[in-house]
Amino acid sequence: MALAVDAKVLHHNGCSVLLGGVMRYARQEDLQRLALIMQGSAEGISLSDIEREFAVSRRTAERMRDAVRNAYPQIEEISGESGRKYWRFPPGSLGRMAEPTLDELTAGHRAAAIARREGDELTAEILERLLVKVQAMFREDRRRLIAADLEAQLLADGVAFRPGPRERISSEILSTIREAIGVVAELSR
Numbered sequence: 001m002a003l004a005v006d007a008k009v010l011h012h013n014g015c016s017v018l019l020g021g022v023m024r025y026a027r028q029e030d031l032q033r034l035a036l037i038m039q040g041s042a043e044g045i046s047l048s049d050i051e052r053e054f055a056v057s058r059r060t061a062e063r064m065r066d067a068v069r070n071a072y073p074q075i076e077e078i079s080g081e082s083g084r085k086y087w088r089f090p091p092g093s094l095g096r097m098a099e100p101t102l103d104e105l106t107a108g109h110r111a112a113a114i115a116r117r118e119g120d121e122l123t124a125e126i127l128e129r130l131l132v133k134v135q136a137m138f139r140e141d142r143r144r145l146i147a148a149d150l151e152a153q154l155l156a157d158g159v160a161f162r163p164g165p166r167e168r169i170s171s172e173i174l175s176t177i178r179e180a181i182g183v184v185a186e187l188s189r
Contacts, residue, residue: 030054038075047062076090103178149182
């Protein structure tokens with residue numbers, strides 16, 4: 001678990017939450033990302049792929065593969081032409097674990113806005129259709145929650161990223177604002 005030295009604390013309704021110094025569970029996040037990569041690969045992912053993707057040693061790649069395999073026994077093992085082994089999930093195995101995050105949805109909306117601002121209407125429309133489809137896949141309760149959080153996030157980003165002359169806002173401040181929006185959303189649930 002890594003904590004930033006320069007952390008701020010948000011107090012809301014009697015709860016204190018760490019901001020700025022992101023509390024991370026890097027191993028858990030890496031294993032989840034590995035599972036998603038395995039889900040998204042038709043051919044599967046080899047130990048060499050894991051080593052390269054996560055910048056880890058062979059032994060760590062083996063431990064990561066084993067941890068994912070222990071948590072998800074439905075993983076398929078495939079032997080390649082050269083005898084190399086690959087691992088993957090059958091399509092749809094991870095279900096809702098692969099839902100996009102608030103930050104990913106916000107980035108998609110920002111990309112559509114940038115494309116529109118740059119005069120690329122076709123790309124903007126395609127991105128907006130994709131975002132509608134992605135959000136339609138959420139359960140109804142999640143869709144309502146994410147809509148409110150997304151609106152707040154886009155409003156904050158709109159202020160920070162509007163075109164024309166503006167004050168420079170550091171990425172740390174933007175990150176803290178985004179984190180606070182997420183924390184307040186979590187506390188209000």
